[in-house]
Structure formats: structure tokens, C-alpha cells
Amino acid sequence: MYQYNDFDTAFVKNRVAQFRAQVERRIAGTLTEDEFRPLRTMNGLYLQLHAYMLRVAIPYGSLDPAKLRQLAYIAERWDKGYGHFTTRTNIQFHWPRLSDVPDMLEALSEVGMHAIQTSGNTVRNVTSDHFAGAAEGEIEDPRPIAELIRQWSTDHPEFQFLPRKFKIAVIASEADRAVMKSHDIGLRIVEQDGARGFQVWIGGGMGRTPMVARLLRDFLPRADLLPYLEAVLATYNRLGRRDNKFKARVKITVHENGLDEIRRQVEAEFPRRRAVFSGVDQDWLARIEAAFITPSLSPRDTAAYHAARDADPVFRSWCDTNVAPHRRADHGIVTISLKAHGQTPGDMSAEQMRLVADLAERYGHDDIRVSHAQNLVLPHVALTDLPALHAALKPAGLATGNIGLASDLIACPGMDYCALATARSIPVATGIAKRLQELKIEHDVGHLQIKISGCINACGHHHVGHIGILGLDRGGVETYQITLGGDASESTEIGTRTGPGFGYDEIVPAIERLIFAYLDLREAPKETFLETYRRVGMTPFKSALYDEAAAYAAE
Amino acid sequence: MARAFTPKVVTANALVEGDAVYLAADGTWVRHLCQAELITDEVRADARLALAQAQPTVVVGPYLADAVAGADGPEPAHFREDFRRKGPSNLFHGKQAERAAPQR
Numbered sequence: 001m002y003q004y005n006d007f008d009t010a011f012v013k014n015r016v017a018q019f020r021a022q023v024e025r026r027i028a029g030t031l032t033e034d035e036f037r038p039l040r041t042m043n044g045l046y047l048q049l050h051a052y053m054l055r056v057a058i059p060y061g062s063l064d065p066a067k068l069r070q071l072a073y074i075a076e077r078w079d080k081g082y083g084h085f086t087t088r089t090n091i092q093f094h095w096p097r098l099s100d101v102p103d104m105l106e107a108l109s110e111v112g113m114h115a116i117q118t119s120g121n122t123v124r125n126v127t128s129d130h131f132a133g134a135a136e137g138e139i140e141d142p143r144p145i146a147e148l149i150r151q152w153s154t155d156h157p158e159f160q161f162l163p164r165k166f167k168i169a170v171i172a173s174e175a176d177r178a179v180m181k182s183h184d185i186g187l188r189i190v191e192q193d194g195a196r197g198f199q200v201w202i203g204g205g206m207g208r209t210p211m212v213a214r215l216l217r218d219f220l221p222r223a224d225l226l227p228y229l230e231a232v233l234a235t236y237n238r239l240g241r242r243d244n245k246f247k248a249r250v251k252i253t254v255h256e257n258g259l260d261e262i263r264r265q266v267e268a269e270f271p272r273r274r275a276v277f278s279g280v281d282q283d284w285l286a287r288i289e290a291a292f293i294t295p296s297l298s299p300r301d302t303a304a305y306h307a308a309r310d311a312d313p314v315f316r317s318w319c320d321t322n323v324a325p326h327r328r329a330d331h332g333i334v335t336i337s338l339k340a341h342g343q344t345p346g347d348m349s350a351e352q353m354r355l356v357a358d359l360a361e362r363y364g365h366d367d368i369r370v371s372h373a374q375n376l377v378l379p380h381v382a383l384t385d386l387p388a389l390h391a392a393l394k395p396a397g398l399a400t401g402n403i404g405l406a407s408d409l410i411a412c413p414g415m416d417y418c419a420l421a422t423a424r425s426i427p428v429a430t431g432i433a434k435r436l437q438e439l440k441i442e443h444d445v446g447h448l449q450i451k452i453s454g455c456i457n458a459c460g461h462h463h464v465g466h467i468g469i470l471g472l473d474r475g476g477v478e479t480y481q482i483t484l485g486g487d488a489s490e491s492t493e494i495g496t497r498t499g500p501g502f503g504y505d506e507i508v509p510a511i512e513r514l515i516f517a518y519l520d521l522r523e524a525p526k527e528t529f530l531e532t533y534r535r536v537g538m539t540p541f542k543s544a545l546y547d548e549a550a551a552y553a554a555e
Numbered sequence: 556m557a558r559a560f561t562p563k564v565v566t567a568n569a570l571v572e573g574d575a576v577y578l579a580a581d582g583t584w585v586r587h588l589c590q591a592e593l594i595t596d597e598v599r600a601d602a603r604l605a606l607a608q609a610q611p612t613v614v615v616g617p618y619l620a621d622a623v624a625g626a627d628g629p630e631p632a633h634f635r636e637d638f639r640r641k642g643p644s645n646l647f648h649g650k651q652a653e654r655a656a657p658q659r
């Protein structure tokens with residue numbers, strides 16, 4: 001885990017002091033709301049339906065026990081005893097009082113955390129692969145590069161007022177676990193002729209105009225990264241539309257100007273930028289790489305693990321869904337599900353946070369990750385420790401074995417919290433999960449990603465769900481539109497609308513019909529929902545959704 | 556042709572607590588929709604909104620929300636206002652929990 005240096009610490013403390021003064025001035029009335037809003041959003045503070053909401057950055061989703069314990073402390077001291085992990089691997093507190101926020105930020109700064117650039121038209125939290133440093137098939141740990149980008153972009157004077165928010169993801173393997181192609185810029189570390197560099201993808205995004213990123217540069221030499229990113233951002237800063245918020249994201253800039261023209265302008269700007277850098281960024285990177293402590297894993301016997309698998313079918317089943325292969329055969333990557341059936345996806349209580357912090361110390365080399373699917377990950381656990389880990393997670397409600405299954409769904413806060421929402425998303429998510437549990441079919445159904453957003457902003461990634469659900473307000477009634485065939489992996493695709501939406505009471509049965517239709521249609525149990533959809537197309541699913549509904553209504 | 560005026564309440568978020576508040580007939584801010592003044596004409600609605608907008612150190616973002624007369628005071632006309640008055644539906648937090656021990 002990267003250790004912050006004195007400069008970082010002083011910078012963050014300084015920002016807290018500044019914000020404390022700003023809050024005081026707002027409460028005293030010397031700052032108007034119009035003046036205060038950009039200041040508070042720069043510090044991750046939103047005003048929601050029922051309260052303020054503080055979004056705390058978790059750079060590339062990496063936590064350690066001290067940080068997680070401090071989040072637990074903050075949740076109990078100033079919130080309602082829990083936090084909500086988001087699809088951008090941040091954490092949100094949904095109930096702070098304005099006057100408490102400076103203290104919360106101060107408490108965060110004690111463990112090197114903050115809420116800077118979690119909002120506003122800046123470069124947001126840089127996300128990465130939640131299996132980074134542990135996954136099979138990875139060229140290198142992508143997080144030092146993500147940290148380099150974080151340091152460079154934090155408080156970068158030229159890029160504090162971009163046309164719109166800007167999201168960057170970095171991965172280092174063919175498998176994409178970070179939805180890289182749905183980001184404004186997606187970077188994939190690759191090797192060409194023995195040299196490391198980047199594929200640079202641009203213009204991905206969700207929201208009201210979902211787009212899959214396009215390849216801007218197929219190989220960018222490693223040392224050119226920051227000057228090249230500066231050239232891209234400078235080009236976007238110049239061309240991006242400020243007249244219309246809905247056309248301001250870089251995906252629209254690319255769409256309107258054409259990829260070739262963007263590339264031409266970026267390449268023209270690039271040499272100027274590179275001349276200014278003169279290699280200082282490579283010194284930064286070397287320092288960052290040195291400060292990234294990767295655990296050294298000693299060989300461990302696996303006999304106890306195999307014995308436990310044979311003895312306990314619940315443990316075995318949990319391992320099969322929640323433990324992914326580690327680059328070392330005697331270790332595993334454990335995903336801790338925050339999707340117990342009926343629980344709000346991504347919510348975690350302070351006690352659960354403390355437990356996971358303890359377990360990460362005992363079994364996980366102090367390494368904890370947040371995944372964009374709103375779960376936590378312990379990336380380095382010896383297989384032989386898994387039975388004890390599983391046993392410790394169980395009583396805390398953290399041993400649900402459903403990773404990658406249909407109840408491992410993503411949901412944004414929706415109208416239960418979000419001021420922009422047009423409908424609720426959480427109760428749809430919990431409704432589907434509870435129904436799946438009643439039916440006891442999800443292990444048979446296998447890999448299926450359902451993603452739900454409470455408005456067209458698509459924070460719940462519905463466009464790339466195998467089944468996507470979008471909550472809308474149609475004439476004062478919550479209405480849910482379904483899309484099929486979205487894909488969040490390396491073969492990213494935007495889903496297709498099935499047709500008319502469903503009411504709040506109809507949406508869970510509609511999803512159930514889709515799942516049963518899939519079970520009927522698949523050629524073999526190993527054919528996934530997405531594969532079946534790609535083979536048979538929309539028609540049979542549409543018929544399950546609409547014809548069967550009509551048939552039931554007629555009965 | 557003059558359209559019939561839909562009754563309204565003035566609502567906002569409290570500056571410090573951030574929760575939903577409503578303007579009462581006596582000009583104070585109250586925590587529960589049922590205690591709000593139901594405004595039935597446009598001139599009064601505009602005047603009450605102006606009064607709210609003049610209190611930036613008490614509330615944020617005041618607006619007029621459609622409401623209907625109920626047995627115990629105003630009721631929401633739209634589901635968004637229904638959530639604002641109750642709190643989230645996934646957890647027993649917010650107004651629904653406070654109502655056990657009402658504040659003013």
C-alpha cells in the first residue's frame with residue numbers, strides 16, 4: 001500500500017483548515033449558497049434528499065486496516081453507523097451535518113484520506129483493477145501508475161475547471177475488471193517488443209449518451225504518460241462544450257470532432273507538454289514504486305483447505321463463487337460480498353468494517369480493496385487460512401457466496417437518497433435478491449450481472465449490465481426500463497432496450513420471467529445469460545417479458 | 556384562461572442539518588410536512604417563496620412543491636416529496652424515525 005509523504009499530509013491538512021473556514025462563513029452568512037456550492041463539491045460534499053452526503057475518495061480502491069477502522073469511527077461518530085461503497089470505489093456517508101463535516105475531514109486526514117476531487121469538473125478518483133497485484137495474467141501492478149496520475153491531477157491548476165468531470169481507469173491485464181472502456185480515459189498497460197507502455201482509450205461513458213471508449217493510441221511509451229494525458233486534457237479543455245452540460249463530457253467532444261481530429265490535436269500538443277516535463281514525472285514514479293509495499297508471500301500448505309472443502313459444502317460453495325485464482329497457487333483472492341440477500345448493495349456497518357480490518361491484518365497482509373461492484377476484496381489470502389476467514393465472516397453477515405451471481409447486483413442510491421433520482425433503485429435490488437433466494441436458483445443460473453440506476457446519469461452502470469434496469473418518473477409514477485446484452489468486461493457493450501417499462505410492483509416479476517426464459521433457452525448450463533442472449537437475440541426475451549405478462553393479466 | 560392553482564407548500568433543506576423542512580403559516584420552519592402551510596393561491600405562494608429565499612442562513616434551495624389537503628395537514632402530490640417527508644425506504648432513518656420523538 002502506498003504511504004503518503006509529508007507533502008501530501010500537509011496539503012490535505014491545509015485543505016481541511018480552508019474548508020473549515022468556508023463552512024463557518026457559510027453558516028454565518030458571509031458566503032451565499034451559490035458561492036459555497038462549488039467549494040463544498042470540491043470537497044466531496046453534496047446536499048441530498050434527506051441530508052448532506054460526504055463522498056470520500058478511496059484512490060484506486062485501496063484501503064488498509066487503519067483506514068477502514070477510521071471509516072468505521074467516522075460512520076459511528078458523525079453518521080448513522082454505516083457507509084455506502086460506490087461503483088467508483090469511493091465511500092459515501094449519507095447523514096452528516098454540515099457543521100460536522102470539517103471534523104470528519106480532519107479525522108480522514110489522520111489516515112491520509114480526503115474527499116478532494118470526488119466531485120466537480122475535475123479529474124476524479126482514479127480507479128483500477130480490484131485484483132491488482134494479485135491477479136493471474138497481469139503484466140504489473142497498475143496502482144503505481146494510478147497513484148502517479150492521482151498525484152499529478154490533484155489540484156492541477158490547469159484542470160480544476162474542465163468542461164465536465166473526468167474519470168480515468170488503469171488496468172494491466174487483458175481481463176477488464178475496472179470497466180475501463182466506460183471511462184473518459186482508459187489505460188491498459190501493455191508490452192510491445194519488450195517495452196512497457198499504454199493502450200490509451202478515450203471517450204467511454206455512461207449517462208444519457210452511453211458510449212464505449214475508442215482507441216486513441218495503441219502504444220504510448222511508458223515515460224510519455226503524463227505529458228500525453230496533459231495533451232489530451234488540454235485538448236478537451238479547449239474543445240469541450242461548456243454551453244451545454246449534456247454535451248460536455250469528452251465522449252461528446254470525440255463524437256462531434258471525430259477521433260482523428262482529436263488525435264491530431266493531441267499529437268500536436270504533446271511535444272510541447274513533453275518538453276516541459278523533462279522526465280521529472282519518472283522520478284515521481286520511481287518514488288511511488290518504492291513506496292508501494294507489496295506483501296511477500298511465503299509458501300503455504302493447502303491440505304487443510306482441501307479437507308475443509310470436502311467437509312463443508314457451504315464453505316466449498318463460498319470458495320467457488322467468492323475466491324478467485326491468485327497468481328500464486330497456494331493463495332486466493334477473496335471477495336467479501338456486501339450483497340447479503342435483502343441488504344442494500346454496498347452498505348457496510350461500522351462493526352463489519354472493523355471485523356474486516358482485523359481479518360485483513362490476521363490473514364490478508366493488511367491489504368483491502370473496494371471493487372466497482374460494491375464489494376470488498378482481500379487480495380492475498382493463503383488457501384489454508386480460508387476456513388478460518390470464512391468462519392469469522394459468517395456471524396457478521398459477510399459470508400454470502402454470491403459473487404458474479406445474479407444477486408451480486410449493483411445499485412446506485414436512487415431516490416432513497418439521491419436528489420437527482422427519478423425513481424428508487426435500492427428496493428428493486430433487494431427485491432430481486434430476496435426473490436432469487438426464495439427460488440434458490442441463482443447457482444443454477446450462474447454468471448449474471450444485473451445493474452440498476454435511479455436515473456439516466458447511470459451511476460449504477462445499468463447500460464453495461466447483462467440485465468440493466470433504469471428507474472424513471474413517468475407521469476408521477478416510478479417506472480423501470482429494462483436493457484439486455486450490456487457487457488462491462490473487456491468486450492464492453494451497451495445494452496439494448498426491451499420496450500415499454502414496468503411499474504414498481506412489476507419489475508421484480510419481470511426480471512424473474514427473464515431469468516426463467518434464459519433457463520429454458522440455454523443450450524447447456526455452462527452457456528451464460530449473456531451468451532444465450534447473444535445467440536438467440538432479443539425476441540424470445542421480449543416475448544417472456546411482454547407476452548407472458550399479457551397472458552397472466554388475461555387469466 | 557386562468558388555470559386552477561395546484562396547492563403548494565414551501566420546502567427546502569435545512570442549512571446545517573440538511574434535512575427537509577417546510578414553511579409553516581406562522582413563518583417558522585417546521586420538520587414535518589403535515590405542519591406546513593398549504594398555500595392555495597399563487598400570489599401568496601410567490602410571497603412565501605420570497606420570504607424563504609430571504610433566509611439563506613437557515614435553509615438551502617427553497618422551492619414550491621405541489622401538495623394536497625389531507626385529514627392531518629398537507630400530503631405530498633408526488634412520490635419524491637413522499638420520500639422527502641418520510642426518509643429512505645431501505646432503512647428506518649430520517650423523518651420516519653424522528654417522528655417517534657418529534658422536534659418542535
Ligand code: HEM
Binds near residue numbers: 087088204245413457
Ligand atoms: C450524490 C449522489 C450522486 C450524484 C449527484 C451523482 C451525479 C452524477 C451525474 C450527474 C452523472 C452523469 C455525469 C455525466 O454524464 O455528465 C453521474 C454519473 C456517474 N456516477 Fe454519479 N452521482 C451520485 C452518486 C453516485 C454513486 C453513489 C455512484 C456509485 C455507486 C456514482 C457513480 C457514477 C458513475 C459510475 C457514473 C457514470 C459514469 C460516467 O459517465 O461518468 N455516482 N453521476
Ligand code: SF4
Binds near residue numbers: 413419421422454459
Ligand atoms: S444514477 Fe441518478 S439516482 Fe442514481 S446516484 Fe446517480 S444521479 Fe443519483
